[in-house]
Amino acid sequence: MPEATGVIAGLLTELAKLPGVGPKSAERIAHHLLAGDRRAAAALADALRAVVERVRPYHVLGGRLAPLDGVGPDQLALAPLARRVRAGGVREVILATSPTLEGDGTALFAANLLAGTGVAVTKLARGLPTGSSLELANAQMLADALDGRRTV
Numbered sequence: 799m800p801e802a803t804g805v806i807a808g809l810l811t812e813l814a815k816l817p818g819v820g821p822k823s824a825e826r827i828a829h830h831l832l833a834g835d836r837r838a839a840a841a842l843a844d845a846l847r848a849v850v851e852r853v854r855p856y857h858v859l860g861g862r863l864a865p866l867d868g869v870g871p872d873q874l875a876l877a878p879l880a881r882r883v884r885a886g887g888v889r890e891v892i893l894a895t896s897p898t899l900e901g902d903g904t905a906l907f908a909a910n911l912l913a914g915t916g917v918a919v920t921k922l923a924r925g926l927p928t929g930s931s932l933e934l935a936n937a938q939m940l941a942d943a944l945d946g947r948r949t950v
Contacts, residue, residue: 806832856894857882862904874904876911883915890918897924897942 806828813824831839859874871877883891893908895901909919925943926935935943 856892859895859904859908862895862898862900863907864900871907876908879908880911880915883912883917888917890920893919893921895921897938 809828809831810821810824813819813827814821819827831842857875857879859876859879861869861874863869863871863874879891882888891908891912893905895905905921912919923946924939925946926932926939932940
């Protein structure tokens with residue numbers, strides 16, 4: 799039994815390192831994993847292992863283009879991104895910029911920079927958050943949600 803206690807303590811320690819997960823939440827998650835279907839816990843472990851082994855982090859640009867603030871392409875890590883993509887081994891670049899005019903401009907600049915490389919360049923979806931009320935949506939959120947709609 800002491801070995802199990804140490805293993806559980808290790809699990810709690812690692813879970814509590816996750817953003818937004820404190821000691822109490824770590825205990826609830828651990829209890830859920832231990833009390834539930836063991837196959838589900840194993841599937842979670844497999845998914846975590848797969849993402850660590852097969853997904854490489856996003857390249858961090860270090861900001862957004864903001865000409866009025868003196869932030870141009872040379873102040874961002876756009877050239878290293880282009881070199882990394884041209885060196886090979888990259889299949890997709892997912893642009894995760896803020897849904898602002900400057901964020902969209904940065905994404906467009908990066909996409910144009912990578913045009914012709916054969917690498918898929920995509921942006922994160924955005925629009926209405928799941929479970930939100932339409933009354934709380936602004937015009938841009940509605941426009942984004944309409945642009946990103948899918949067949950049901």
